[in-house]
Amino acid sequence: MAIHLDQISCSFGSTRALHHLSLDIAVGEQVALIGPSGCGKTTLLRLIGTQLRPNQGHLTVLDQNPALLDPGQLRKLRTRIAMIPQHLGLVPNVQVRRNVLNGGLGTIGLPRTLVQSILPSPSETQRAFHWLDRTGIGEKIYDRTDSLSGGQQQRVAVARALYQEPGILLADEPTSSVDPARARDMIELLTSLSREEGLTLVVSMHDLDLARACFPRLVGLRHGEVAFDQSPDELSEEACQSLYQLESSLPEHHHEQTD
Numbered sequence: 254m255a256i257h258l259d260q261i262s263c264s265f266g267s268t269r270a271l272h273h274l275s276l277d278i279a280v281g282e283q284v285a286l287i288g289p290s291g292c293g294k295t296t297l298l299r300l301i302g303t304q305l306r307p308n309q310g311h312l313t314v315l316d317q318n319p320a321l322l323d324p325g326q327l328r329k330l331r332t333r334i335a336m337i338p339q340h341l342g343l344v345p346n347v348q349v350r351r352n353v354l355n356g357g358l359g360t361i362g363l364p365r366t367l368v369q370s371i372l373p374s375p376s377e378t379q380r381a382f383h384w385l386d387r388t389g390i391g392e393k394i395y396d397r398t399d400s401l402s403g404g405q406q407q408r409v410a411v412a413r414a415l416y417q418e419p420g421i422l423l424a425d426e427p428t429s430s431v432d433p434a435r436a437r438d439m440i441e442l443l444t445s446l447s448r449e450e451g452l453t454l455v456v457s458m459h460d461l462d463l464a465r466a467c468f469p470r471l472v473g474l475r476h477g478e479v480a481f482d483q484s485p486d487e488l489s490e491e492a493c494q495s496l497y498q499l500e501s502s503l504p505e506h507h508h509e510q511t512d
C-alpha cells in the first residue's frame with residue numbers, strides 16, 4: 254500500500270475535520286477526493302503529506318508510520334511525497350527554472366541549495382527542462398514565472414513536484430486557479446503523468462463530473478467521513494446527489510460545527 258489510514262480522527266479545537274476515516278490506496282492508484290468545502294479534503298491531504306498528525310488512529314505512508322520516525326527519517330519520507338498546494342506557492346518574480354529547482358530543496362541540503370540558487374549545474378537545468386517539457390512548457394524555462402498564464406503556472410507547479418521524483422503526488426484542488434476550459438487539461442495531465450511514471454496520485458476537487466470522467470476511483474467525503482468509495486461506473490445518482498445536496502446545505506452546518 255502507498256497509503257494506509259485506519260480509523261483516523263483529526264480535530265481543530267472543537268471542529269471535527271476527520272472522523273474514524275479508513276482508506277487504503279495502492280501504489281500507482283489514481284484517486285479523486287470529492288466533496289463540498291469543509292468536508293475534510295485538505296486535512297486528509299495534509300495528513301498523507303505528514304504535515305499534520307491525527308488525534309486518533311493509525312496511518313502509514315509508503316509503508317512508514319510518520320509518528321515513529323526521527324526528524325531525519327521524516328525529512329527523507331517527505332521528499333518522496335510531493336504536494337501541489339491550492340495556491341501553487343510559486344515565487345513570482347524569478348525564472349521558471351528557479352521554481353522547478355525548488356522541488357529539490359528537501360533533498361540536497363542547505364549548502365548545495367545556496368550554490369544552486371546562484372548557479373544551477375547543467376544537469377540540474379537539464380532535469381528542470383525535462384519535467385517542464387513533460388508538462389508541455391519546456392520553452393518557458395527562462396521566462397519570469399509571473400509572466401506566465403494561470404494554466405502555465407499550474408504546469409510549473411506540476412514540474413516542480415515531479416522534479417522531486419516522488420512516489421506519491423498530492424494535489425489540492427488543482428483546478429481552482431484555472432478557467433473551467435483548462436481544468437480538464439490539467440487533470441488529464443496529472444493522470445497521464447502519474448500513469449506513465451507509476452506515481453500514486455491523490456487529487457482533491459469540487460467537480461464531480463470531471464472526477465468521474467478522469468479517475469478510476471472516486472472517494473466522496475462528507476463531514477470528515479467516507480460517503481462513498483467507488484469507480485465512476487459503480488457510482489449511483491443518489492450518491493452524487495447526496496453530495497450535491499450537501500453542498501447547498503453546508504453553510505448552516507458549517508456554522509453549527511464551528512460555534
Ligand SMILES: Nc1ncnc2c1ncn2[C@@H]1O[C@H](COP(=O)(O)OP(=O)(O)O)[C@@H](O)[C@H]1O
Pocket residue numbers: 265266268269270288289290291292293294295296297510
Ligand atoms: N487549521 C485549521 N484550524 C481550524 N479549523 C480547521 C483548520 N483546518 C481545517 N479546519 C476545519 O476542518 C474542517 C475541514 O476542513 P478542510 O480539510 O480544509 O476541508 P476542505 O479542504 O474539504 O474544504 C472544516 O470545518 C475547517 O473549518
Ligand SMILES: [Mg+2]
Pocket residue numbers: 294295296425
Ligand atoms: Mg481544502
